[in-house]
Amino acid sequence: xxxxxxxxxxxxxxxxxxxxxxxxxxxxxxxxxxxxxxxxxxxxxxxxxxxxxxxxxxxxxxxxxxxxxxxx
Amino acid sequence: xxxxxxxxxxxxxxxxxxxxxxxxxxxxxxxxxxxxxxxxxxxxxxxxxxxxxxxxxxxxxxxxxxxxxxxx
DNA sequence: ATGTAGACTGCAGTCGACT
DNA sequence: TAGTCGACTGCAGTCTACA
Numbered sequence: 001x002x003x004x005x006x007x008x009x010x011x012x013x014x015x016x017x018x019x020x021x022x023x024x025x026x027x028x029x030x031x032x033x034x035x036x037x038x039x040x041x042x043x044x045x046x047x048x049x050x051x052x053x054x055x056x057x058x059x060x061x062x063x064x065x066x067x068x069x070x071x072x
Numbered sequence: 073x074x075x076x077x078x079x080x081x082x083x084x085x086x087x088x089x090x091x092x093x094x095x096x097x098x099x100x101x102x103x104x105x106x107x108x109x110x111x112x113x114x115x116x117x118x119x120x121x122x123x124x125x126x127x128x129x130x131x132x133x134x135x136x137x138x139x140x141x142x143x144x
Numbered sequence: 145a146t147g148t149a150g151a152c153t154g155c156a157g158t159c160g161a162c163t
Numbered sequence: 164t165a166g167t168c169g170a171c172t173g174c175a176g177t178c179t180a181c182a
Contacts, residue, residue, distance in 0.1 A: 002174095006127050024145055035177050040147060048122045050156075050175070055078050069138040074155095096164060107158050112166060122156070122175075 008045035009072050015043045017061045017068075032060040080117035081144050087115045089133045089140075104132040 018028045025043070029036040034056070041047035042057075049057065058065045090100050097115070101108040106128070113119035114129075121129065130137045 004124060004127075007123060010123060026145070036146085037148080037178080038176055041176095044147080046148095048124050048175070050120045050122050051079060051082060051126065052076060052120050053176080054123065055076075064141070065144065066138055066141040069136070069141065072137065098164075108165085109159080109167080110157055113157095116166080120156070125157080 002048075003045040006072070007042075007048060010068075011043040011045040013068065013072060014039075014057065014061075017063065018043075021061065028060065032056050074120075075117040078144070079114075079120060082140075083115040083117040085140065085144060086111075086129065086133075089135065090115075093133065100132065104128050 018025070021028075023031070025039045026036050029039045032039070034053075038047060042049055054065055054068065058068050061068070090097070095103070097111045098108050101111045104111070110119060114121055126137055126140065130140050133140070
């Protein structure tokens with residue numbers, strides 16, 4: 001828990017980008033080598049990923065870290 | 073420890089931005105309400121800050137999170 | 145396919161002290 | 164002023180299981 005404005009916006013952005021790639025949370029989690037429940041938590045804004053995690057997520061989404069934050 | 077390419081580049085970027093504001097690590101740490109030794113670790117690439125921490129750091133540097141990652 | 149809960153290990157972030 | 168160390172608490176990230 002302990003959502004913030006940022007974690008929620010970031011989660012929404014992640015979800016958009018994942019769906020744009022046509023992936024389920026499970027498939028996306030596999031491609032990141034993250035746990036599925038962790039991806040779920042990030043998208044719902046209940047998790048607070050680290051810099052290294054952001055890098056992995058951005059890579060799996062084929063975007064730069066910078067563009068992960070565009071419009072946030 | 074356990075530096076990565078990203079944590080080092082990010083640390084260098086942070087240091088540039090801090091110096092551009094003419095702040096010591098200590099003054100900057102105070103303005104973020106982070107510990108001075110933590111800022112030191114981030115700048116040297118030995119720390120792995122979270123999304124919420126990045127937001128606080130970006131705010132204290134008067135830049136967007138997005139621009140924190142420009143050119144990384 | 146997704147959300148959530150509970151339990152676990154390692155590390156994020158704090159603090160005091162010394163160089 | 165900045166780096167580093169050691170010790171601490173809380174949470175990042177994993178995993179199993181159920182709705």
